[in-house]
Amino acid sequence: xxxxxxxxxxxxxxxxxxxxxxxxxxxxxxxxxxxxxxxxxxxxxxxxxxxxxxxxxxxxxxxxxxxxxxxxxxxxxxxxxxxxxxxxxxxxxxxxxxxxxxxxxxxxxxxxxxxxxxxxxxxxxxxxxxxxxxxxxxxxxxxxxxxxxxxxxxxxxxxxxxxxxxxxxxxxxxxxxxxxxxxxxxxxxxxxxxxxxxxxxxxxxxxxxxxxxxxxxxxxxxxxxxxxxxxxxxxxxxxxxxxxxxxxxx
Ligand code: F6R
Numbered sequence: 001x002x003x004x005x006x007x008x009x010x011x012x013x014x015x016x017x018x019x020x021x022x023x024x025x026x027x028x029x030x031x032x033x034x035x036x037x038x039x040x041x042x043x044x045x046x047x048x049x050x051x052x053x054x055x056x057x058x059x060x061x062x063x064x065x066x067x068x069x070x071x072x073x074x075x076x077x078x079x080x081x082x083x084x085x086x087x088x089x090x091x092x093x094x095x096x097x098x099x100x101x102x103x104x105x106x107x108x109x110x111x112x113x114x115x116x117x118x119x120x121x122x123x124x125x126x127x128x129x130x131x132x133x134x135x136x137x138x139x140x141x142x143x144x145x146x147x148x149x150x151x152x153x154x155x156x157x158x159x160x161x162x163x164x165x166x167x168x169x170x171x172x173x174x175x176x177x178x179x180x181x182x183x184x185x186x187x188x189x190x191x192x193x194x195x196x197x198x199x200x201x202x203x204x205x206x207x208x209x210x211x212x213x214x215x216x217x218x219x220x221x222x223x224x225x226x227x228x229x230x231x232x233x234x235x236x237x238x239x240x241x242x243x244x245x246x247x248x249x250x
Pocket of ligand 1: 043044045046047048049075076139140141142143146147148149
């Protein structure tokens with residue numbers, strides 16, 4: 001793993017995705033152990049984190065990591081699917097991490113994705129604050145530069161709210177559904193401002209669909225319409241990217 005010079009946000013080039021997963025899993029393990037097991041993690045879904053979650057499950061099965069005292073907050077959830085829908089983000093987390101470890105489901109939180117509105121979103125943010133804030137937040141990045149489901153144009157001080165998904169996001173995520181028509185049009189996402197309040201931000205980005213947006217953000221001007229650019233404002237943010245994603249930066 002090596003630091004790529006002259007990027008706007010610290011960025012590490014990893015030799016393999018497995019290397020990034022091992023580095024971040026170790027960071028989580030150290031954090032959890034340093035706080036007697038009671039860390040608050042911010043979690044993401046999609047393809048990027050799957051290998052990291054497998055690594056955490058491996059550490060759990062090896063007896064090296066327990067998530068029993070961990071609290072988690074996921075970045076986003078689709079509206080209109082319900083938690084038991086196979087494509088909901090709760091189902092995703094259950095499949096890849098929750099059901100495979102000792103995390104207590106009562107301590108796993110998702111943004112309120114029913115029709116309960118703004119009041120519920122503010123209350124959900126209170127739950128994050130009551131947990132002491134997020135110690136360590138995982139992020140992926142959309143090919144349009146979204147973080148969470150904060151689509152381009154989301155203000156850097158935005159809070160948890162309902163958002164209309166960009167067509168490119170619905171197309172990218174159609175692979176988790178039978179057809180694009182089934183991909184919800186709306187989701188609830190932590191805001192950019194909410195994300196920036198986490199102590200540490202760690203971004204995974206792999207493959208050639210991320211190359212252009214990474215070149216634009218990491219070498220380009222500070223376009224405030226691209227949510228990933230908000231990470232420039234954070235003092236402990238880092239990206240872990242593979243050679244395909246980094247190809248325009250090397
Ligand atoms: C998912 C999320 C999204 C994804 C992004 C990248 O919870 O917040 O921002 O991280 O769309 O998705 P993948 O990893 O599937 O390329």
